[in-house]
Amino acid sequence: MEKSDRLLIVGGTGFIGRSVAIEAVNRRFDVSIISKNHCPKLKQVKGVEYIAVDIAKKKDLLIELKDRTFDYVINLGGYIDHCNYFDGGDKVFNVHFNGIVNLVNCIDKNNLKGFIQIGSSDEYGNNPAPQNEIQRELPISPYSFAKAASTHFLQMLFRTEKYPVVILRPFLVYGPEQGDNRFIPQIIKGCLDNQKFPTSKGEQLRDFCFIDDIVQAIFCALNGNIAYGEVINIASGKPVPIKKMIDLIVSVIGSGRPQFGQIPYRKGENMSLYADITKAKKLLNWSPAVGLEQGLEETIKWVKSNNG
Template identity: 40%
Template sequence: MKKKILIIGGTGFIGTNLSLHCLKKKWQVTVLSRKKPNIKIKKVKYILADISKIKDLKKKIKSNYDYIINLGGNIDHSSRKKTYFTHFVGLKNILDVVKNLNIEKFLQIGSSLEYEQNKPPHNESMNINQKKLKSNYSKAKFLSTKFLLNNQKKFKFNFIIIRLYQVYGPHQKFDRLIPFVIKSCLLNQKFPCSAGTQLRDFLYIDDVIRGIMLLLKSKKVKKQIINLGFGRPIKVINVIQNIKKIINSGELDKGKIPIRKDESLISYPDIKKVYKLVGWKPKIGLLRGLKYTINHYKKKIK
């Protein structure tokens, strides 16, 4: 029997890749988003709704799904109010609407920024001091995590919170670091960047999708937090230089963009828990992932 999946906020980078993967498995895919997608994927059913408005959601979500994945929320986090309403209030509204549906598993996409005040490597059992969280996004995501865990007895379905790090790959928008650098190099342009001394954890999208699928299907992973990352940090400048080296063009204007004062200089996860539970570990290293990603964008930029 075909599995039915609802991907909330599914028109973005991760949602697009997840939709394509689920279609290959012959699943029935429904995507809910606030705006019409720029490009529609064949065989995907699209629903328009604003997750921050519960009346809107109640009209649109009525069917049962095997799995629901919440990727929803504003990408621009400069507005505290919009970030709070789309990431935290949005989650509460979704849960209120689906609480009586027959769902096998609900997956909330959290963020590595929930650990922004903790020393790496980050593990899922770390205590997080909410008062020390600085960004609008980290606060909203942590409130969402806390709400799910504190109210877990109210939900008859299982749920997982996945904290993602720097995910990259095909279908990501050009305003993100790796696609921006790839585009600049393919066009042989000079482009600004920071000193790039920040250490970050980069994970290729196929590894993320594989992890999500394993966690959805697992019967023993219930009502807990899971980190998904590569587990080893690399300097941002090294990522940029690798892209430039592979493409063999482009010119970086190093130090043009200042590093934010509140930015963590090092961030990466401990991924032992996910390996122990479902046997997941990353398969695609940075250089291979960058080559796959560059090949995708070469077809887009001519």
């Protein structure tokens, strides 16, 4: 890619987005970031333009993107929320689906070479494992429904107008700098403090993908048009019981007292959610490089150095 390629990262101040921005700067992209709120100076990536705008507000987005063109767009916008529809689901849908429609309408498509949409493994719902991309989505929340609707909207644009989109569907991403309200950072912090903390029985099988691996997958998706119009799982491809993950964190840290069985499973929760990553290997020439133990050690090290 040329040094002058202009890249817009929507949601670029979040956990994944910030890592993507750092990698993009290292690859000499001209990077702009959209986030709903102004990014504090201490968290800003050097050499990046920050645009504060809510993508759910089309008029504001049009004003901010007027006279701007981008070669590539990576959409990491929105937030994870497993609420039921009548508990705020309309807001979740507005951000995730209407937001993507607004982006498509406000971004100059004439210069666009590639649009990477970050979907979610939640789109699979209760499909049997290993989940693969030919399975019909079975959303079980407004969040997963909005993600699935976005997937079909973008694929429609590809089929009808050759819109240059790739939909990546990551499974559970973890790593340094992840917010402490997420599963793995919460467990690590509880263990570092040698606390008793409640968990489910931990029988669920999950697929954990280290942050560096998903960042590399995103840039692989930018490197050509062979994957345009496709949905591609990004994951380790290895099922790990939640209990095993917690026990491994306890073992590495040497402290922590998980109370298994104290938290009930979520209603409708898929007990086996792990990916078939054959398609990613074939179309993107991508495979995960960081094993679970290495990824956890790096994550624990970061949490230790930033704990309090």
